[in-house]
Amino acid sequence: MARRGWTQEELVTGVLAGDRRALARAISLVEDGEPVGAAVVREVYPRTGRAASIGVTGPPGVGKSSLVSALVGHARALEKRVGVVSVDPSSPFTQGALLGDRIRLADHFLDPEVYIRSMGTRGHLGGLAEATLQALLLVDASGKDVVFLETVGTGQSEVEVIGIADVVLLVLMPGSGDAVQALKAGIMEIPDVIAVNKMDHPAARTMLQEVRSVVALDPVRERRPPILLTEALRGEGVPELWDALEARRAELHARGELDARRDRNLSGEVEVLAVARVRELVRRTMRDDDGVRALVEAVQRREVDPLTAVGAVVDAVTRGGAR
Numbered sequence: 001m002a003r004r005g006w007t008q009e010e011l012v013t014g015v016l017a018g019d020r021r022a023l024a025r026a027i028s029l030v031e032d033g034e035p036v037g038a039a040v041v042r043e044v045y046p047r048t049g050r051a052a053s054i055g056v057t058g059p060p061g062v063g064k065s066s067l068v069s070a071l072v073g074h075a076r077a078l079e080k081r082v083g084v085v086s087v088d089p090s091s092p093f094t095q096g097a098l099l100g101d102r103i104r105l106a107d108h109f110l111d112p113e114v115y116i117r118s119m120g121t122r123g124h125l126g127g128l129a130e131a132t133l134q135a136l137l138l139v140d141a142s143g144k145d146v147v148f149l150e151t152v153g154t155g156q157s158e159v160e161v162i163g164i165a166d167v168v169l170l171v172l173m174p175g176s177g178d179a180v181q182a183l184k185a186g187i188m189e190i191p192d193v194i195a196v197n198k199m200d201h202p203a204a205r206t207m208l209q210e211v212r213s214v215v216a217l218d219p220v221r222e223r224r225p226p227i228l229l230t231e232a233l234r235g236e237g238v239p240e241l242w243d244a245l246e247a248r249r250a251e252l253h254a255r256g257e258l259d260a261r262r263d264r265n266l267s268g269e270v271e272v273l274a275v276a277r278v279r280e281l282v283r284r285t286m287r288d289d290d291g292v293r294a295l296v297e298a299v300q301r302r303e304v305d306p307l308t309a310v311g312a313v314v315d316a317v318t319r320g321g322a323r
């Protein structure tokens, strides 16, 4: 790095001007839980909300990154400025996943109108979901037209990250039977669009039928997501997928649902992130507060009842203030 010290003002000006080094620095600061990172987000926040955000989720290895890369290529051909934020909360081998992303998205690293960032797990109080939201806001503020948010997920755990996207794309592939069952059981939320990727695989059509029959169970016809076959590596079905995502967003907008969804997403995000902070504070209190630890041990000896200890934990947490 040629330049080490950015002032907060330089970061704000840089991010708003679309300077990728300022953007990268600001995201690193929020990742590290540095107060100046949060301060930059606070300043640029009124300038966010212009980017269309597309959440991309699905089981591991279905081709999310490959598909995002192909979609980025398509968006660039349409002269859109693009951001990609990818998250892997589950993998203990995040470095490996990040390396994979780098390979998958390598075509776009030299394009100044494309900003790509992978988020790794950090230990600070807000955790990964918080850092990801902040990163998304910074990328949005930097003037991108569209931001892809990639995250691994089959059930609900990814919701807190993906819950901020305008539209959600679920990527499946032949063999994603568990995810289809999760959809059917209502464990997984219905996405806006479904891509059955790896259509070059012989079982792709069977998968498509399976997904179709599950989606058709939804009595609300307009909620049924379009299902497309894609082959990310060769770009097969990618223009159609892009069009389906655009059409879905336009449809939501026309019905006034996009604004309502954004309002819901933002209040939901505040709640989810507040809960995450409180949960982390409880965890830390139970680990570090001597008085609380003694009480929990007394519960274990059956000298103190559990709710007495709960009260003490809540007292300790609220006394500390939910920073």
Ligand SMILES: Nc1nc2c(ncn2[C@@H]2O[C@H](COP(=O)(O)OP(=O)(O)OP(=O)(O)O)[C@@H](O)[C@H]2O)c(=O)[nH]1
Pocket: 059, 060, 061, 062, 063, 064, 065, 066, 067, 097, 100, 104, 152, 197, 198, 199, 200, 201, 230, 231, 232, 233, 234
């Ligand atoms: N045959 C075939 N392989 C594909 C296709 N799309 C992706 N792949 C391969 O599938 C593997 C996983 O692709 P990724 O794009 O990394 O998948 P991902 O869903 O982002 O994976 P994680 O982020 O690790 O969950 C890679 O080896 C890709 O080359 C496709 O359409 N057809």
Ligand SMILES: [Mg+2]
Pocket: 064, 065, 066, 101, 150
């Ligand atoms: Mg990936």
